[in-house]
Every structure is written in C-alpha cells, then in structure tokens.
Amino acid sequence: MNESCTVGQYLVDRLRQLGLEHLFAIAGDYSIEWLNRCVAPGGIEIIEEVNEVNAGYAADGYARLKGIGALCVTYSAGALCAVNAVAGAYVEKVPLVLINGTPSVKKTITFEQTGFSAHHFISGRETDLQSFEHLTVAAVRIDDPDLAPTVIDYALTKCISERRPIYIELLQDMVDLACEPPRGVLKPTRTLSDGTSLDQSVAQIRARLESAENPLVWLGVEIDRLGLQDKAARLIQQLNVPFVTELLSKAVLSEDDALFAGVLDGQASSTAVTDLAAASDFVLALGVWLTDINSLGWEPDYDKTAFASFDAVKLGTFFGGQVALEHLMDGILAADIAPGAGKLPGNSAHGAPAAGETDAITYQGFYTYVQQYIGRNTIVGADASMNYFGSLLLEVPAPGGFVVQSSYSSIGYSAPAATGICLAKRPDQKVLVFSGDGGFQMTAQCLSTQTRFGLDPVIFVIDNGVYAVEQWLADAAVFHSDEPFYKPCLLHRWNYGKLAEVFGCRGWEAGTYGELGDAVRGALENSDGPSVIHVRIPEKSIPDNANWKAH
Numbered sequence: 001m002n003e004s005c006t007v008g009q010y011l012v013d014r015l016r017q018l019g020l021e022h023l024f025a026i027a028g029d030y031s032i033e034w035l036n037r038c039v040a041p042g043g044i045e046i047i048e049e050v051n052e053v054n055a056g057y058a059a060d061g062y063a064r065l066k067g068i069g070a071l072c073v074t075y076s077a078g079a080l081c082a083v084n085a086v087a088g089a090y091v092e093k094v095p096l097v098l099i100n101g102t103p104s105v106k107k108t109i110t111f112e113q114t115g116f117s118a119h120h121f122i123s124g125r126e127t128d129l130q131s132f133e134h135l136t137v138a139a140v141r142i143d144d145p146d147l148a149p150t151v152i153d154y155a156l157t158k159c160i161s162e163r164r165p166i167y168i169e170l171l172q173d174m175v176d177l178a179c180e181p182p183r184g185v186l187k188p189t190r191t192l193s194d195g196t197s198l199d200q201s202v203a204q205i206r207a208r209l210e211s212a213e214n215p216l217v218w219l220g221v222e223i224d225r226l227g228l229q230d231k232a233a234r235l236i237q238q239l240n241v242p243f244v245t246e247l248l249s250k251a252v253l254s255e256d257d258a259l260f261a262g263v264l265d266g267q268a269s270s271t272a273v274t275d276l277a278a279a280s281d282f283v284l285a286l287g288v289w290l291t292d293i294n295s296l297g298w299e300p301d302y303d304k305t306a307f308a309s310f311d312a313v314k315l316g317t318f319f320g321g322q323v324a325l326e327h328l329m330d331g332i333l334a335a336d337i338a339p340g341a342g343k344l345p346g347n348s349a350h351g352a353p354a355a356g357e358t359d360a361i362t363y364q365g366f367y368t369y370v371q372q373y374i375g376r377n378t379i380v381g382a383d384a385s386m387n388y389f390g391s392l393l394l395e396v397p398a399p400g401g402f403v404v405q406s407s408y409s410s411i412g413y414s415a416p417a418a419t420g421i422c423l424a425k426r427p428d429q430k431v432l433v434f435s436g437d438g439g440f441q442m443t444a445q446c447l448s449t450q451t452r453f454g455l456d457p458v459i460f461v462i463d464n465g466v467y468a469v470e471q472w473l474a475d476a477a478v479f480h481s482d483e484p485f486y487k488p489c490l491l492h493r494w495n496y497g498k499l500a501e502v503f504g505c506r507g508w509e510a511g512t513y514g515e516l517g518d519a520v521r522g523a524l525e526n527s528d529g530p531s532v533i534h535v536r537i538p539e540k541s542i543p544d545n546a547n548w549k550a551h
Contacts, residue, residue: 005182007148008034008175011168012042013182014156015097018068022047022423024055028074031101034175035072047423047453050445052078054416056085056096057443061381062420063094064224064403068160069420070097076121079128083135088408089165090135092248093225096165097156098136100128104173105143132167139167145177153186161188163225193311194322201313201320202331205284205306208315209239209337212282217243218264221407222287222309222325224252229399231329232286233257238333242345244273246288247392251380251402255395261345263392266298267548270393276345280304287325293388293406297548357514363390363541366462369513370432371395373520377429379403379421381457383414385436386468389543398429411469412442415459418530419446422455430524431457438467438491447503450530458523458531461496464539472542476549479540496534505529511536 005013011034015023024047025035039046049055055071063069073079079100089096103111107118108125121127125141133139138155142148152168159166209215217239223232229252236243236259244264245252253260262273269277277283283305290300290307306315308328313320355365367390374380374394381403382391388406396402403421405413418433425431440461450457467489471478478485500507506526508519510533523531 003181005179006038006176007142007145007179008038008170009042010149010179010182011099011152011170012038012044014152014186015068015070016043017182017185018156018160019066020044020068020070021066022062022420023070023072024049024059024062024420025072026052026055026074026078028078028101030074030103030172031072031099031170033172034099034101034170038175039072047419047449050448052081053085054419054443054446054449056082056089056098057413057416058419058446058449059096060085060089060094060405060413060420061403061417062424063089063096065400065421065424068095068097070099072099072101074101075103076128080131083131084410086132086135086165086167088405088410088413091408092221092405093163094165095159095163097159098132098165098167100167100169102128102141102169102171104171106173129167129169135165136167137162137164141169141171142174143169143171145174145179148174148179149182157186157189160186191324191326192322193324193327197313197320197323198327198331200318201308201323201328202335204313204315204318204320205328205332206335206337208282208306209284212280214280215239215241215282215284216276216280217241218283218285218288218305219243219245219249219252220286220288220309221246221248221252222289224249224400226287226325228287228326228329229253231326231333235329235333239337242276244277247293247388247404247406248289249287250392250404251396251398251400254397254399256397259345265293265392266295268389268392268545270545272345274298282306285309286329289407291407293409355513357517358512360512361510361516361535361537363462363464363537364544365513366390366516366535366537367394367543369516370460370520373524374432379425379429379431381414381418381421381431381433383433383435383439384409384411384469385439385462386472386542386546387434387436387462388469389546391434393545411436411439413439415440416443416446416449418457418459419449419455422450422457433457433459435459435461436468437461437463437465437494437496440496441491441494444499447499447505447530447532451503451505454529456527456529456531458520458533460533460535462535462537463493463496464537464541465491465493466539467491468542472546472549476546479542485539496532500532505532507532507534509534509536
C-alpha cells in the first residue's frame, strides 16, 4: 500500500468528508479504542451521551440540519437500545450512520465453535446485523481490512443517496489494520427518471394547472429531505399560487412568504386553510406523505390532487412510475405555465395575548402567548403530544425552522434531538422545544448532555399529568366531560423545573402568564446551558384545533 491508512481512520476520514463534525457516542469496550485513537484525533468531536436512544435522537436532529448524523455504540446491549431511534430515522428519511463496535473475529469464532461467550453476545455474528437489516438501507460488517474501503464506501453512498440510516459493524480487531486510503469524494448516486413517464406526468400537471381557476400547491417533507427548497420557492413564485405545507414539512419555506396559507393537516388546520383546500379545483402535492397525522378526520380529494412522491405521480386514474420529484419540478418550471389567477392568502396577524398576567395558563393560551418569542432566528421543535396541535398553527418565519418527527411519532424525541440541533444550527439561532410531560419523562437525561457541552435549548414541559394525546386518540370526549382519564394514561407528576438542580442547568415553573413571561425572558438570556420551563396547565385543557374530535 502506497499510503498509510487504517480501517478505523478510513471510516473517520469518509465521515469527515461528508460534513460530519460531531459524533454521538456511548463508551463501550468494543468501540472505545476506535473513538479514542481515530475519532478524537480525526477532527470529529465526540459528544458523550447518557444512553443510546438519546444518542440516536440527537444524531437524528443533527442530521436533519447537517445532512448526515452518526452515533457509535457497543454490541447488542448498546446497539439494540438504539433500534427505536434508527427506526424513526428510517421512516422519516434521515441520513443516519450507526457504528456498532463489535467483538473480534477470534471471539466470534470461539463463541460459535465452543460456546464460550463474550459479553453482549446473543447468538453469534448475525444477531445485530439481522436486526438492523430491516431498518436501514445498508447493513454491513467490517471483518476484512482489504474489503473495508469498498464496504464502507458502499454503505455511506447508500446513506447519502437514499437519505436513510445505515448500519456498520466495526470489529474491534479491524480498527488498526492497514487498508487503502480514501480515493476521491463520495457523492450521491444519480437520480433517474423514465423519460416517457416524466413527460406524461408534466403534461398532465400542466394541463390541470392551466385549466384550474383556484390551484393550490401542497409542499411535503421530500422538499426538505431532497434539498429542493430553492426549486420549490422558484416554482411557487412562477405559478403565483398559494401554498400550504404538512406538519412534517412545516416551515420548509419561510412562513412569512405572502403566498403561504398555512399547514394542511386535516381538521387540525385553520379554517382559512381548510376553506382554501375545499375551494381549490386542483392541488399539486409535491413530496407529501399521506399519514393519519395529515388527514385527521379529513380525506384528500384524489381526483383533484396530483401526488408526486416516492418517485411516482398519482392523479385520479393516472399513474406515472419512476418520476423523480426533482425532475418533475424541473419539467413544470420549464413548461412556462401561466400564473394562476386564484385568490391569494391574506397575511396572518398575531395580536398581543389577551390573557392577564395572573390568569392560569391553558394549552391554547400557552401557544397564543409564546408566538411573540418566535422570530427569524428561532428553531422550533415539537414532540409527539398535544403539542402537535398547538405548534401546527404557530408562525415560524425561519426556513427550516421547525423540526418534528410526526410520521414515526415516538414520544420523547424532541428534547434529546435538540442536543443535535444545537450543535448543527447557526450560532445566532435559538432552539425552543415543546414537549409533553410524558414524553419528557422518557428522555429527560438529555439535560445532562446539554449541560455538559454548554448547549442552550429552551425546553418547555407542558405538564397536565397525563398522556393526553393517547387519551385523545382513544376517547377525546373525556376532555369535555367529568369522566376520568384511562388509568394507563395517568402520569406520576414530577417537579420538572427542579430537575435543573440535578443536572446543573437552569429551571423555571410557570402557572400564570406573568410567570411564563418571566421564565421565557430568563431562558432566552441564558446561553450557558439548557433551560427547563415547567408549564402547569389544567389536566383537561387541550389546544383549540384538537376540539373537533373531542366533541
């Protein structure tokens, strides 16, 4: 070999080339030598996490802003704890790299041939690999130094091409073995479309746009995942028609845009948005994923809606297969379609909160109040909870300023994801996270990592003492009656603000709007670590746009 390189260094070099600057890790004896000898000196900062699922959520949040995220764990006991985070990244198309420190070839053969087990072994060399084959686009085992460069390059190329997680088993005895150095730079594979399907799809959409009196564009999550924001903005301006987003793609473009009408997520949408969707005679849905979160008691009109996602176009009985979203948008832009003449949305107005300083906080009142603190340098995160409803109607002016895991919807995601978001964001941005109390109880240790590394998200814990969204899904009428909550939905109450004393950060408690204002202002001034704001609300208070099901 002409140049000196090791397998461990090769992996670090490739990750660094792809833009990775931080790696989330849990110490384990099968991985610690790679972390110590290769990662730390290789220009990637190690963020020592407190558990594997938090590390996975942090890496997921990081990847949504940086284009790639990574975590390193140890075999089985560590890796299998990270399964939920990797599954969420797979569902939501987030480019995540899981590096699993794995027992040596000798230990593996000894276990398989004699039964003498090394710690963390379950059933030999296939257990973890087979588990992650179903949750990743590439699951590979680095057990040959000569093949390592090819295998690593293959897996990483799949990750950045398909925007989904990959799994790499790095055997502990491979780390220091020599291999060929990296050649060139890894790039995503080419995006391909069938020419006939593409032309037919563009023609179908052009005809419908030109004949429509009130067209509407619905921008979905693939606009973000595929990096098509600029192209989407040009298309909106060229067509001069209003656009909406889904919760998963909220703020994919600035919500200050004059053509932005709001978030279209079923009956949780504003009346203005549902009226606009109903009045529209053609809806162009670009990169929209249909889930029960963006239908919510509302059925899309498939005859008037062209859905372009997952490399296909569906419009009524028309189907165009192998049509890349990017190429479809290029075709529509090139078609020079006459601008629409439909009614444009009015600008939303957010007046000052009407509640008094001493009034008790309600769920809806909290969101009405907090809007004033969300500006162009704010990134908002909302956890799977009733906070979906409250945050849906917030105005977020920063493009890319809203992070949510609403398709997979694992409660507890947002607070630890804020760890990665804080590391990936611009220095002038502030992260505000809205979490339910039940979700926060699952991942509260994220405060430890954030305090340790001086990260400064503001985490609002909305405390109503119940898994409210689970109760809402099962029987929403309870919120408007004297009936008790289902017992499995009840929580043990924590003093969330006092957790700051445990983790060494700052905490506040607010039960009135005056207390809330003091807490928010104090938290926004705090740049030394995370801020926890414990927001107490009545147990049966829910956001206004969740009431459609409650009745």
